[in-house]
Amino acid sequence: GQQLNQSPQSMFIQEGEDVSMNCTSSSIFNTWLWYKQDPGEGPVLLIALYKAGELTSNGRLTAQFGITRKDSFLNISASIPSDVGIYFCAGPTGNQFYFGTGTSLTVIP
Amino acid sequence: DSGVTQTPKHLITATGQRVTLRCSPRSGDLSVYWYQQSLDQGLQFLIQYYNGEERAKGNILERFSAQQFPDLHSELNLSSLELGDSALYFCASSVQGAGGDEQYFGPGTRLTVT
Numbered sequence: 001g002q003q004l005n006q007s008p009q010s011m012f013i014q015e016g017e018d019v020s021m022n023c024t025s026s027s028i029f030n031t032w033l034w035y036k037q038d039p040g041e042g043p044v045l046l047i048a049l050y051k052a053g054e055l056t057s058n059g060r061l062t063a064q065f066g067i068t069r070k071d072s073f074l075n076i077s078a079s080i081p082s083d084v085g086i087y088f089c090a091g092p093t094g095n096q097f098y099f100g101t102g103t104s105l106t107v108i109p
Numbered sequence: 110d111s112g113v114t115q116t117p118k119h120l121i122t123a124t125g126q127r128v129t130l131r132c133s134p135r136s137g138d139l140s141v142y143w144y145q146q147s148l149d150q151g152l153q154f155l156i157q158y159y160n161g162e163e164r165a166k167g168n169i170l171e172r173f174s175a176q177q178f179p180d181l182h183s184e185l186n187l188s189s190l191e192l193g194d195s196a197l198y199f200c201a202s203s204v205q206g207a208g209g210d211e212q213y214f215g216p217g218t219r220l221t222v223t
Binding site for chain 2: 035095
């Protein structure tokens, strides 16, 4: 089945640093969604992307929809402790909805 | 708060039993999705309903079933439970249920099968 691969799998960074993570797919997606999940909680939608090449920001978060439509990137600037969590990319293809493997972010104060 | 509610928050039951998880979507959302998240696993899409009708099916076991009622709330029924069914079960809702819809997730139900 479809698989969305995220890298890196985990990151340990100092507070204040910028973070970059990406998501790749073997298939074309027409929508990319980025979610953050805290332990034991439901994923929270951060950013939605609908067009190849689109660059969208939400506060310190910026995400891009790759030109090939097979990848997407999420950047977090000036990280803070509450950025800790697991970040998932997600998207629909056909009548299925897929989530990526996740990037676990740890911010060291 | 996403506006999606799920009950119960925790459920502990024995193997072989049957349980029902409940989800109420955000006001105005017509579509409900169910996901399973096991330890160290990502979110696995189970099934989607739109306005009372099944719209898409993912990796849902035959022992599991779901339905969406006229008031748009949904229930996920898990039967003949096995230890491996222990997981977090999330419900999400969206406005139209179309492929590009943004899904909003509930807080989840943690199921423990002993």
